[in-house]
Structures are given as C-alpha cells and as structure tokens.
Amino acid sequence: MKTKSAVLYDAHHPLIIEELDLQDPNENEVLVKVSGAGVCHSDYHYIDGHRAIPAKPIVMGHEGSGIIEKIGNNVKSVSPGDKIIFSMDAMCGFCRNCTNGLPTLCTTYGRKVTMPDGTTRFSLNNNNVYQSNGVGTYSEKTVVPADTVVKVSDDTPIEKACLIGCAVITGIGTVVNRAKVEKGSNVAIFGCGGVGLNVIQGAVLSSASIIIAIDKSEFKLKKAKEMGATHTINPDKNNPVESILEITKGGVDYSFEVVGFPEILSQAFQSTCPGGTAVMVGVQPIDAKISVDCNDLLLDRSLIGAYHGTARPRVDFQWLLDLIKNGRLNLDTLISKERPLEEVNQAFEDMNAGIVARSILTFN
Numbered sequence: 329m330k331t332k333s334a335v336l337y338d339a340h341h342p343l344i345i346e347e348l349d350l351q352d353p354n355e356n357e358v359l360v361k362v363s364g365a366g367v368c369h370s371d372y373h374y375i376d377g378h379r380a381i382p383a384k385p386i387v388m389g390h391e392g393s394g395i396i397e398k399i400g401n402n403v404k405s406v407s408p409g410d411k412i413i414f415s416m417d418a419m420c421g422f423c424r425n426c427t428n429g430l431p432t433l434c435t436t437y438g439r440k441v442t443m444p445d446g447t448t449r450f451s452l453n454n455n456n457v458y459q460s461n462g463v464g465t466y467s468e469k470t471v472v473p474a475d476t477v478v479k480v481s482d483d484t485p486i487e488k489a490c491l492i493g494c495a496v497i498t499g500i501g502t503v504v505n506r507a508k509v510e511k512g513s514n515v516a517i518f519g520c521g522g523v524g525l526n527v528i529q530g531a532v533l534s535s536a537s538i539i540i541a542i543d544k545s546e547f548k549l550k551k552a553k554e555m556g557a558t559h560t561i562n563p564d565k566n567n568p569v570e571s572i573l574e575i576t577k578g579g580v581d582y583s584f585e586v587v588g589f590p591e592i593l594s595q596a597f598q599s600t601c602p603g604g605t606a607v608m609v610g611v612q613p614i615d616a617k618i619s620v621d622c623n624d625l626l627l628d629r630s631l632i633g634a635y636h637g638t639a640r641p642r643v644d645f646q647w648l649l650d651l652i653k654n655g656r657l658n659l660d661t662l663i664s665k666e667r668p669l670e671e672v673n674q675a676f677e678d679m680n681a682g683i684v685a686r687s688i689l690t691f692n
C-alpha cells in the first residue's frame with residue numbers, strides 16, 4: 329500500500345513529505361492508521377544535529393496514537409478497530425527489565441529504527457526507509473511490532489491522546505515513578521515545553537509545595553502558571569540558581585532538567601538542598617558530560633537519569649487517560665496548535681520560536 333509520510337534525509341534539512349510504500353504487517357506486527365502525532369523536541373534533535381540520526385532516510389515521529397487497521401499472524405493483544413497509543417519502546421514482557429517493572433528498558437527489543445529482525449516495512453523505489461524509535465508516527469499509516477502498541481479505552485479522544493505516549497508520561501512518570509516526589513516537597517523545573525509542563529502537572533499531583541518553573545519564553549512561563557507552578561524565573565532576567573536558593577531558603581528537594589544541555593543540568597544540581605535530587609530528563613547532546621562538586625554530592629544529594637518516565641505503559645497510559653477524563657490532569661492546555669502532516673516543518677518552527685506548548689499533527 330501507499331502512505332504519505334514526513335521523511336528526514338539528513339540533518340539541517342527540512343522534512344520532506346513523500347508517498348512511501350508500506351508492506352502489510354508480518355507475524356507479531358500491526359498496521360496502524362495514525363490519528364495524532366506530537367511534535368516533540370526529541371524529533372528536532374535529529375534535524376538540528378543535536379543527536380546523530382541512527383539511519384537515513386527515516387520517517388520521523390515517536391509520539392502518536394491511532395486505530396488498528398490490520399494485524400499479522402499471532403497477534404493477540406489487539407484487534408482491528410482498537411484505539412491504541414504508541415509506546416516508543418517495544419516491550420517483550422519476558423526479559424529481566426520487563427519482569428522487574430522497567431519495560432521501557434526492554435532488552436529484547438532495545439531501541440531500533442527497524443523491525444526487530446532488522447528489516448523495514450517502509451520503502452521508496454525499493455530502498456529501505458527507517459522509522460524513528462521503531463514507530464514513525466509522522467505518517468498516515470505505520471507498521472510496528474504489536475509489543476509497541478498499548479490498547480486504550482474506546483472513549484479515548486484518540487487524536488489528542490498522542491501526547492500520552494511521550495510528553496505526558498515522560499513528565500508525570502519521571503515525577504511519580506522515578507523521583508517519587510513526596511507531598512510537601514519543593515520542586516524546580518528547568519524547561520517548560522511539552523515534557524516540562526507535565527513535570528509541573530506531576531508535581532501538582534504529588535502535592536508538592538513550592539513549584540518553580542524556569543524558561544526563557546514568557547509564553548511558556550504563563551503556561552507553567554496555568555499548570556500549577558507557584559513561581560517562575562526567566563533566566564534572561566535572573567540567575568535561576570540564586571533565585572531558587574532564595575525562594576526556598578536553601579534549595580529544592582527535587583530539580584528536573586528538561587532542556588537537554590549539560591550546563592543547565594549543572595544548574596539543576598546546584599539548585600538542590602542537601603539531601604535533594606536532581607533528575608536529568610532532557611536528551612543531551614552526543615558525548616555531553618558534566619562535573620559536580622564532590623562536597624555537594626557528599627551531603628546526601630543525588631543526580632539521577634530518567635528515561636521515558638520510567639513508564640509501565642500498559643498500566644500508566646490508561647491511568648493518565650482516566651485522570652484526564654476525571655478532570656485531574658489537563659491535556660487541552662498542552663495543545664497549542666493542530667496542523668496537517670504537510671505543515672510539520674512549520675510546527676517545528678513554532679516550537680523553536682517558543683510560541684507553542686505542543687503542536688500535534690492530525691490525520692483525516
């Protein structure tokens with residue numbers, strides 16, 4: 329079959345809309361008609377050269393939702409017509425990490441841009457086209473391992489639900505599953521894009537006390553307030569570390585770096601109080617390193633990483649949807665703009681200009 333997809337050929341080039349060939353799903357694979365795809369900074373990292381592109385050309389997009397159109401042999405977890413959200417990590421359910429409750433670190437699948445056997449289902453003129461995170465949601469249709477999709481309830485607003493798979497779970501999961509923020513904690517969030525705003529929502533859910541949002545965009549700081557931040561800092565106007573130490577009288581219990589720069593991660597660490605924890609959420613440049621003052625570390629401070637919200641997607645996705653349905657989480661405020669696939673490059677421009685919380689691509 330044919331499908332329209334947004335393809336990246338090389339860094340520093342815009343995505344090109346192509347009509348690709350897409351094969352039917354093989355055994356243990358599913359064909360999904362994509363409903364919504366989130367425009368995430370992690371995708372842009374490959375366009376601006378912040379991260380190396382794993383294989384080219386590649387259908388971009390790792391955040392998405394849709395409807396199962398066809399299933400391959402041996403697929404038992406979903407049926408045609410089911411609403412699904414893509415987990416950007418396929419989960420085998422049997423390896424040590426899956427069994428220990430860390431399915432996003434599944435060692436059977438790893439993080440591939442092909443099917444598990446190394447073949448691709450997308451092609452153009454008989455040449456392989458790869459798929460971002462093994463998903464490739466900037467496409468009308470995609471074929472993925474059945475272990476990548478999570479079935480959700482029939483009443484899910486399926487276009488908007490695309491954000492659950494990355495922005496929402498990465499933000500809230502990091503707070504709840506990884507950092508395990510306790511009630512009454514003081515928290516700082518460096519970077520208030522789609523993921524950072526969800527770190528704020530997670531801090532509110534966890535009954536944090538002081539919630540400090542840091543961003544250079546006044547638009548995003550306003551969004552942060554709407555999501556529950558108690559204080560905002562624009563680093564172009566005030567030194568964030570000094571301001572945080574002053575507001576909290578000694579530092580936050582938890583700081584989250586959601587931008588992806590080592591110097592900001594250092595600031596996040598310096599903003600913690602003795603006993604505090606700095607959490608790296610942002611995807612850092614290749615070979616990025618930081619150094620920390622050992623005397624600071626000695627005082628029971630922690631510096632930890634968090635990948636994909638340390639999520640258990642088969643539990644967490646429906647949990648987050650239920651919170652949204654019951655008015656305890658805000659999804660609509662996160663979505664600033666909906667665009668068709670053809671406007672994906674403009675959506676990235678909006679993101680870089682700091683004038684949207686999150687854009688989503690929607691498909692008819």
Ligand SMILES: [Zn+2]
Pocket residue numbers: 368369370371390391494495
């Ligand atoms: Zn993402």
Ligand SMILES: [Zn+2]
Pocket residue numbers: 419420421422423424425426427431433434435436437
């Ligand atoms: Zn596994």
